[in-house]
Amino acid sequence: MMLQYFQRLASVTEARISKYPHQPNARKKFALEIAKLGIRLYSGEHRVAWCGVVAPFDVLSAMNVTSCFVEFVGAMLASTGTVGMFLEESEHAGFAADTCGYHRAVLGAAMKGMMPVPDIMIATTCPCSGGLAAMENLARTFKKELFVLDVPSSDTSESVRYLADQYKNMMRFVSDRIGGSIDEDRLRESIVKSNRARELMIEVYRLAQHVPSPANGQSLANFGIVMALFLGTDAGIEIAQAYKDEYEEMIRNGKSGVPDEKIRLLWLQNRIQFKHPLIRLLEEEYQAAIVIDELNDITWDAIDPDDPFTSIARRTITTPLNGKISQRLDHIQRLSKLYKVDGAVNPCHWGCRQGTGARGLIQAGLKEVGVPVVNLEVDCVDTRNFAEGQLRTRLEAFMEMLRSNPTAHGA
Amino acid sequence: MYYLGVDLGSLSCDAVLLDHDGGVLASSVVLTGARNREAIAKATDAVLRLAGITEDQIRATVSTGYGRDRVEKRLAAVTEITCHARGIKSLFGGAQILIDIGGQDSKAVRLDPNGQVIDFAMNDKCAAGTGRFLEAMARALQVDIEELADLDLGASGNVTLSSMCTVFAESEVVSLIADGVEVREIVSGLNRAIASRIVALVRRVAPMSNGLSIAMSGGVAHNSGVVRALSQAFETAISVPPKPDTVGALGAALIAREKYARQS
Structure with missing residues (x-):
């Protein structure tokens, strides 16, 4: 369902941009790239990482991994008008109905098989503990090991070093799972x-x-x-x-x-x-x-x-x-x-x-x-x-x- | 020239008719029921009949309330927050805080010296403490809603309700009755629970409400027990107009008159 949705969104948006090339179309270009990202996530042809909101997506991009924070799926399901059934699915499984709708929707989608099984899962402790809990739940559902980026709250040199070291570990974690070594030139280009x-x-x-x-x-x-x-x-x-x-x-x-x-x-x-x-x-x-x-x-x-x-x-x-x-x-x-x-x-x-x-x-x-x-x-x-x-x-x-x-x- | 204000609320539809000078000629309150347009027609017909005028003599109509967009032939639709503020200012010029408890929501409005809204807060996603809540409690107590007003008199105030959820509170009231608790103590507990919620709402717009002049509008203001509980909670008298449920329609009619004057 989601793949077809993104494919249709891409073709309709492309057609609109082509038909009216001189009209303001920045938002349409933005929507088109979102659709293309959705296609990559759902096509089964790309390495996929489900992530927390503040994961380093430019680094993951350099590693040729299509990465996305899971809340994106909740937002997309809402925009398609189909989110209700996924929310109900997670609520039937015991998730409280007054917790974050983004996370309930994603969990429901995973339970219904509407989330592609990722190659990699990278959670972040920022911005919310609810997101981390959702990622832990998803990791169990997908039977995947979860890498957690522990984001310190204060801006000190020690904190920066602590997180920077975790990124290096994260790259090794990713590399171990998708094979191949880290391409320094590709990272620099990214x-x-x-x-x-x-x-x-x-x-x-x-x-x-x-x-x-x-x-x-x-x-x-x-x-x-x-x-x-x-x-x-x-x-x-x-x-x-x-x-x-x-x-x-x-x-x-x-x-x-x-x-x-x-x-x-x-x-x-x-x-x-x-x-x-x-x-x-x-x-x-x-x-x-x-x-x-x-x-x-x-x-x-x-x-x-x-x-x-x-x-x-x-x-x-x-x-x-x-x-x-x-x-x-x-x-x-x-x-x-x-x-x-x-x-x-x-x-x-x-x-x-x-x-x-x-x-x-x-x-x-x-x-x-x-x-x-x-x-x-x-x-x-x-x-x-x-x-x-x-x-x-x-x-x-x-x-x-x-x-x-x-x-x-x-x- | 006449000006009409119509307030289509969830429980009642109210109309107020003003003359050229802004004096109130007539007012009406009818139950909204399931058919909004019928209620609007009934409320409007009632004020026209009372004033002895015809509809074509109305120069401007302003609608308010949750169904404000359903009033045809309106010059404008204005929210109940602005209309209640305008209405209460015409009745109590010195009011600084307005508490409006209607059928399904409650509001605290902070007014400036000119009667303009400078802050407001509304109940969060829940109709506890509103007219619907009181209806449910009256049903649980097997009394008419009008009877609730004085049923708390003589209560010692030793009963506290633990839940303000309409469903749970109704169950709690039934349990208290079964336990033999006096009705006046239960009603007193309900009134104090409502007052407590309203105090929290008012604190959001006026953290220090001491010394501020407070007025009340909306149908629940007819319930003198709730007004008493509020007075005790705020430690000050609450000004209540004789027809609190028509304050929104009054404000709408006053705005209709002002808007018409500006346009002419």
């Missing part, structure tokens, strides 16, 4: 491509800060977190270049992502992955643009091709998703100022203890920089718990509040 994509992504984020923004409610959804999967590849460079070109042209022509942009929003944590009318409501009724997602504009220093593991370890350790909430809060406050946001939307992904547990701190932190927050109660994957009317009321009241009182404090 790092060069990863750095180029990074430079372009920084440019894309800089352009999105423009007032009015070339970003609308959807164009950069899932961008930063999924782009990690394309680091080290030509596809990653091409996607980022397409966004940069498109945004530059829009700004040059005085176009904004949302016509007559009136409200600029920061979207916290995850997007709602299934089809829903809330983004269109924001755009059409309130001329509100989501100019930045918390999971975008997470940047890092360029990777040193001569010492890649140290640089990659720093990249991972310094991600705002790692360590104390204050690190995440600093990131969110920085984005709020840079992107000149009027308000923030926090979906509080229901099963995510990290997301819901930090809700009060985040609301207080954004209040400090004058940014009001509306909290939604939604599982970003579980369509069965989507109370559209309730969420509409919260969002619309928030928009009314922002429109009538620009100095409002929170919601």
Whole structure:
């Protein structure tokens, strides 16, 4: 089912890009590469690694392994509208219905044989313990040994060295399972491509800060977190270049992502992955643009091709998703100022203890920089718990509040 | 010239009709039931009849409530948070906190001196402590919902409910009755449990609510027992208008009048 879905997505998207080559198509190119990644994962013709969110995908790419974080599958199942049966499958097996929908969906998919059996499994202790538990469950289901990257929470030279050494062990772990030795030239080439994509992504984020923004409610959804999967590849460079070109042209022509942009929003944590009318409501009724997602504009220093593991370890350790909430809060406050946001939307992904547990701190932190927050109660994957009317009321009241009182404090 | 506000809620559909100067001419409350449009027509017909005017004399209508998009011939649809805030401000000009407990949700709204919403919080994904909750408890106690209002009088307050889940709380109430606990003690426990949830909601918009002026709207404000429990919890009097369930419709009608004036 998933292979056919990705194949159809690829062909439809390719046809659209060919038919309208001069229309803005960065998002379509992004979708096309996602479809191609899905095909590689499900075709049975490639070495596959199921990973945690902050695995070094550019390194795995250099080893010719198609790698992906498992939450991607949960998001894809949600976007196809079929996630319910997989959630039920995991719940029937005893997983609590109020835990993270991404992980329940993935576990259900594995139980139903809808996840390809991987060659390699690499878990990460960041960003959440739920993800690690899901990976351990999957490893048992697939009868695979699990390699765990233990990501330290503090940015010290000892921590960086500790994680960098684990990457070397990880490469040996991968190499032992797929055969062959590590190709240093291939790794260097991957790092060069990863750095180029990074430079372009920084440019894309800089352009999105423009007032009015070339970003609308959807164009950069899932961008930063999924782009990690394309680091080290030509596809990653091409996607980022397409966004940069498109945004530059829009700004040059005085176009904004949302016509007559009136409200600029920061979207916290995850997007709602299934089809829903809330983004269109924001755009059409309130001329509100989501100019930045918390999971975008997470940047890092360029990777040193001569010492890649140290640089990659720093990249991972310094991600705002790692360590104390204050690190995440600093990131969110920085984005709020840079992107000149009027308000923030926090979906509080229901099963995510990290997301819901930090809700009060985040609301207080954004209040400090004058940014009001509306909290939604939604599982970003579980369509069965989507109370559209309730969420509409919260969002619309928030928009009314922002429109009538620009100095409002929170919601 | 007349202005109409219609609040289509989950339990009741309310309408308020204003005259040219913003004075209230008539108000109505009907059960929403399963047919939204019938409820809207009934509530509207009632205020037209009471005021002795015809529909074509209405210059502007603003709708609110969960079914706000189902009201035809509306100038605008505005959320109940904004409408209740606008309505309560016209009734209690000094209100700084508004508590609105309706049929299926509860809200705490922080108001600025001009009556603008500067913060709000709503119940999380659960209808505990709302009108539906009280309906279920009245059913468990085998009393009419209106009777709940004074059933707590004289209670010592020594019964605490351990669950606010509507289903579990109903079971708990049945168990307490079976154990011979006095009805007034059970009702007092229910009211205090609702108040406790509302206090938490208000803290989200006003961490220090001491000294702030609090008003209440929504159908549950008819329940004087809940209002008493809230007053005790906040250690201050709660201002309740005579027709708390029509505050949203009143706010909608006031907004209709303002919007029409701006457009003309």
